[in-house]
Amino acid sequence: MDQFISDFLVGKNFQQLATNFVPHYTTLVSKVGGIISPENLGRIQAALKEANLKDVADIIEESLMAAENAPLDVAVIGESGTGKSSFINALRGVSYEEEGFAGVGVVETTMKKTPYQHPKYLNVTFWDLPGTGTPNFHPREYLEMVEFATYDFFIIISSSRFTLNDAFLAQNIKEIGKKFYFVRTKVDNDLYNEEKSKPTSFKRERVLQQIRDNCLANLSHIGVPEPRIFLVSNFDLDDFDFPILEETLLKELPVHKRYTFVLLLPNLSDASIEMKRAFLKEKIWLDALKSSALSFIPFMACFDGFDLPQQEKCLNLYQSHFGLDENSVKETAKKLGMSVEEIKSFTKSLNFWLLVKDDSIIARAMNCVECYCSVNGGLPSTLFQFLKIYILHLKFINTVADDAKILLVDAYGVTDVHGGGCSSDLLLV
Incomplete structure (x- = not known):
């Protein structure tokens, strides 16, 4: 007792x-x-x-x-093809082609902001926002269309290099007082390709550090000071930086929203x-x-x-x-x-x-x-x-x-x- x-x-x-x-x-x-x-x-x-x-x-x-009863609205943004929808599916625990599966494709599959409710926790919604690297992207119109102020935090995703559009979005998110996190996806693919091309000299931790350093340099160059970057694989969420991302999100969420978020992990x-x-x-x-x-x-x-x-x-x-x-x-x-x-x-x-x-x-x-x-x-x-x-x-x-x-x-x-x-x-x- x-x-x-x-x-x-x-x-x-x-x-x-x-x-x-x-x-x-x-x-x-x-x-x-x-x-x-x-x-x-x-x-x-x-x-x-x-x-x-x-x-x-x-x-x-x-x-x-x-x-x-706290509602939680998570926005996932980035260029098309970076793995936004796959990331959302993984967090929601929804397997390929199950009911409610977020569409995944090699071309832009999200043409407008699309809500995906968590199947167990109905007060949690993940928002798959339109890609930012297409001819349809116009920064000012984009901000108005997706209604930036309505989300609790933002995950900005890239599978290679973050862009000026990502920096623009990060700056605007910061101005409205919301949190944002840079997530570099498809890290498992990079490791696989590096090992195949350099089998004798391949070292996992060195490759991961190179990816991280590259992202940091890239974001600093396009005007994002002290960016926080998380390396993830949408197919192995338990690996790489996903556990650190979980802890970071929980620590920085408003107190009354932590309980909702921890249950869906x-x-x-x-x-x-x-x-x-x-x-x-x-x-x-x-x-x-x-x-x-x-x-x-x-x-x-x-x-x-x-x-x-x-x-x-x-x-x-x-x-x-x-x-x-x-x-x-x-x-x-x-x-x-x-x-x-x-x-x-x-x-x-x-x-x-x-x-x-x-x-x-x-x-x-x-x-x-x-x-x-x-x-x-x-x-x-x-x-x-x-x-x-x-x-x-x-x-x-x-x-x-x-x-x-x-x-x-x-x-x-x-x-x-x-x-x-x-x-x-x-x-x-």
């Missing part, structure tokens, strides 16, 4: 709880940040000092609602799975703290009963976040030439009843209730149910995340979960 929640429930001094709140919260969040903004952390701390528990609950609820590495685990565990903790605050307010309903269908629905949601929902498992089994039963044989999170009937959860909840009763007296059954659900949800998250890693390593044959070694055709389910 979390020590801060335990202290809260037994009615520990609220001045001390206020002092401990921010330091304890920072130990729970991902390295890229959390769900609560610094401003709201300060508001919660101030409310705790005043023992204003209604405000504590309201601020947490406000923050969680903002995080869960493909489970391509140990790092991405751990980031999801951290955000979901943080949300469980915040929900528990909110319920704990409400428990001190007379006539406020704060603890739900242990409703099995509701708990199963919760597990299904976590499974969906990590690519372990029923449809994803079936698709994965099909692509790997395995049966669903085989996948179930080396995972634990697909057996709801096994998780729910775990006696250790009940034992831990009872220990917490006994500690509470030794201070406050009585045996409130609602508190027992609350603790049982809190501990169970943490178990759900940890088991599902661990299973996602098992699939990543064992089923997909990944030799290094931090990058490389597998095909994105298998992983992007």
